[in-house]
Amino acid sequence: MFYKEWRTVRLKCGVWLLVYTMCGLSVWFGTARSETVYASSAFRVIASNIPPDTNNTLFQNWLLVSALATLFITVLGGIDLVSEENDKGTLSFLLSRPLSRVRIYTSKVGLNVIGLVGTYGLASLVMLGLDQMPRQIAYYRSDVVGECFETAETLVGSIPARTSNPGEVLPTLLLITLVGAGIICLSGLVSTLTRTTMQTLAAMMSIMLVTSLLYGALANQMSWSFINFQVYQLSPLLIVPTVLLTLALFLAGVLVFKQREY
């Protein structure tokens, strides 16, 4: 069962790794850029209301970007767990083999979660390594020169880049991974309830939209909390409920898959 599922998941893992690589690159260049901008007093207010002393480290920015990426890739990666096989008729091939439905479902969800943990873990490890590397942040000042409002950047100095404390950020990393696993379980549950991948996609998009709307006000508040590092204190508290919710979604998926008629 793992052999068969791995053939599907390995392609997915490649795509996920590509997405995380792109996120990593954008964070790498984006972080350097933002720190450059902060040095310019002319752009400080425009860039953000964030005081320069609270700006994020490379890894903190990675967590912000990768959390969003994980949300999308797990939704898109999980919708085909069962419904695609049902849609294409291949599910009857699996179900007619001497395998229990619990094993089939667990293999499908489990390998996707392992794929997520593997790709996200690898990408995060690289980003944490980059974050921990001693490096200098150059500060430039932008000056208007000439008559056409052209600007020129002048190097005013450099300081060592701030690095993240692994002990502070790892619970958040774990939390994002668990949320990703939870979304895979939710996608799996939805895909057992629907007949086609398109139905699953529509259902998942609806769930995400409604959740986003309900969550909007709270998310706005959370973003400030995140920036002020309060979220790092909250992460360990959120891990246990997230694990329980993920397990509940997984068990619900198993039960539905066991009872479903194909």
Add this chain to the structure above:
Amino acid sequence: MVEMPPSDQYEPRAYPQGVSGNAPNKYAIQLDSLVCRYGARNVVDKLSLRVPTGSVYGFLGPNGAGKTTTIKAMIGLRGIQGGSINVLGFDVETEGVLSRERLGYMAETNNLYGHMRVSEMVETARRLSRRWNSRAVDHYLDLFALPRKERIRKLSKGMKGQLALALVLGSEPDLLVLDEPTSGLDPLKRYEFLNQIVREVSQAGRTIFFSSHSLSEVEQVADWVAIINQGRLVIEDELDNMKLREKAVKVSFEQPVWLHDLEAIPGVWRVVQEGRRFRLLVRGNAEEVTNYARNLGARSVEIVDMNLEAIFVAYLQGHRESDAQASGPQKG
């Protein structure tokens, strides 16, 4: 997983007597008052079947009769709402995995992974089976001339069916459940399937349970037949018995004759008027019926053997008429 020992030439493994968890079974499949529902509608309605071990069993019925639903319930693809299913001595509801270890199922529609190559699909099937005979698979892949490196989505419908069959046979099942196995096959491959594969498998003492719309094919290979209609059993018997018992007597009269007089002849269970002639469907001694017909003034009397198609049509028409009569008074 058990790998079969290699031999110089492939020969189907003989049916292993008494290898199941239970004692050797007289019946490979036993359905008792099976009920399957879609919503409020009973698609399978108190269906009872006995499939003798080692038989080639044709499962017949018109479209929508409940054949595929019954097969899906036997495999464990869907639940049941009443009755019980016993396959190879195992209760499908509680011991489905055990029964599927020794059962091979070929679906009506293609259920193979299109993105895989033939060789990858074979490897996948091997890893998902408890028992595997690579020599058997190679034998059938060669027989069907299936290209091992081709992606399955590029194969024709018939070739996909052949591959599915080769994979089913690769696990050396004691019971083959085939849902419309010859649909999509060209006449030559259909001939090969019926005359070579079915013979090979059945000679090894294994049971073949297959549904088909092609009655001539069923007649060619089956030794047991069941006909269902609207989820209910119409008839189940050995094909030879059925053909010996079911006869048609064609009679014509010079003078007008009352239909109920013909229906009252002992042994006649249905009278069909064909122009000026009558076809009396007889169960039992046809000679006696001819004597009764002559006493009624029949001008010509002829006993005709019924082939499976004629039996099928006669039984279904009779079943529908009796259904209509039963529901008539209720409809008012």
